[in-house]
Every structure is written in C-alpha cells, then in structure tokens.
Amino acid sequence: MTQLQTKTANSPEVSSQWLDVSVPIYAGMVHFPDNPAIEIAKITDVESGDICTISRLALGSHTGTHIDAPMHFLPGGTGTEQVPLDHLIGPARVIEIKDPDLVRAEELRVHDLGVGERLLFKTSNSERCWKTSQFVPDFVSIAEDAASYLAGLNTLAVGIDYLSAGSPETHRTLLGAGVVIVEGLNLTGISQGRYELLCLPLKILGGDGALARVLLKVSNGAHGSKASAEGNKKASKRQGGG
Numbered sequence: 001m002t003q004l005q006t007k008t009a010n011s012p013e014v015s016s017q018w019l020d021v022s023v024p025i026y027a028g029m030v031h032f033p034d035n036p037a038i039e040i041a042k043i044t045d046v047e048s049g050d051i052c053t054i055s056r057l058a059l060g061s062h063t064g065t066h067i068d069a070p071m072h073f074l075p076g077g078t079g080t081e082q083v084p085l086d087h088l089i090g091p092a093r094v095i096e097i098k099d100p101d102l103v104r105a106e107e108l109r110v111h112d113l114g115v116g117e118r119l120l121f122k123t124s125n126s127e128r129c130w131k132t133s134q135f136v137p138d139f140v141s142i143a144e145d146a147a148s149y150l151a152g153l154n155t156l157a158v159g160i161d162y163l164s165a166g167s168p169e170t171h172r173t174l175l176g177a178g179v180v181i182v183e184g185l186n187l188t189g190i191s192q193g194r195y196e197l198l199c200l201p202l203k204i205l206g207g208d209g210a211l212a213r214v215l216l217k218v219s220n221g222a223h224g225s226k227a228s229a230e231g232n233k234k235a236s237k238r239q240g241g242g
Contacts, residue, residue, distance in 0.1 A: 031060060108146055
C-alpha cells in the first residue's frame, strides 16, 4: 500500500449511529516489531473460475485492534475466552491526552475518574501513527503510575490508540487488577466525551490476545455529549460518513 492508501484505509468509519474505531486488517499492515507480519492470500477465487473465494490469513494475536488477555503477561493467567465481556460493553469515556509522551496519573486526576469506568485514551497516536505501514517507535503509552492509579479505581477497561498499552509492568499492573486492555484503536475525529462502547474480541480458546471490532455510539443522555456529537458530526462530514 502507498502512504495515501494506508492513511485512507485506517481512517475511522463514522456514521450517525456508530463510530467504528477499529483499524482494518490487510497484508503488509503495521505490526509490533517482534510480532508476525500480516499475510493474506487467496486459496481459491471466484474470479479465477473457482466455486467460491477462500483466503488464508497469517497474523499474530496482537494484530491491529485487539485485546490483551491476562495470560499475555501473567503466569497462570486466563485466556481471551474468559475475558468478561461486560467490561467491554457499556458506558465509556474518551479522554483526550495532552501529554506528548505518556498517559500519566497526574493528567488523569484532572478528569475526575470514577470507580469502575471504561476509558479510552485519545493521544497524538491516532493522527500520527496510523498514517504509515511502518512501525512508529515513539508512540504515546500508559505510564506505570497511571496504570497503578487506574487499577486502584477498579477500572473495567482501558483503550489506547496504538499497538501497545506500555511497558511490561504497565501490562502486569492492569491485567493483574482485572482491567481489560484494548490496543490498536484509531480515535481520529472522535471527540472527548461519553459514549456507549461495544468491543467484541474473537473467542480464541487459551488466547493471549484476540482481534476485536470496536464501536462507539454517542451517549446522548450524558453530560458533555452535545460537544461529542457535534465533533463527531464534523468528523463524519470530513470522512464521508453518513
């Protein structure tokens, strides 16, 4: 893919109802350096006279938009099939992070976070990192002090807009506290505010990670949702959504 094609393919799909903040899967897409490359090849093809089209996919379990299961970093941890879906479905907040380097506890405290929330962090990653198929090493991630802060709040789920939430210790702190980690979001054009979250990971038995489709819907009854709706409406016009 050319850089323009990559940028276009990775743009979130925005409609009047649901905002698709997951990234598309395609051959040659960006992946974490020590993860498998993504390969997609047709085994049979109706365009070649076959009865049907079937493709073979070769990729890592932490490709694109995905969740991390506890066993990804915790010995004896559970797999993706045991991740509680109620942590991934329900009211959520998108929080815009100003810090250009890390999601830090100091900045999170400004947002008056409650107990048991679902939180998606919009950083400069969304606009900067998804425009290329090359890995961007200086992405914004979650600092260890922020992970401890979120764990102490019994946060249900945290999402970040690139391929890793942060250091191994950040992962261990969050996963050890029962926080479901969602990685690889693209929150370009998504306003800070309150939403309904729908994140459905593949049910992989004993999986350390699983690809997921993640959707947001503006929560019309929540404080601040008017600004969210207006911002997303503008994003929809920019990107050709409904």
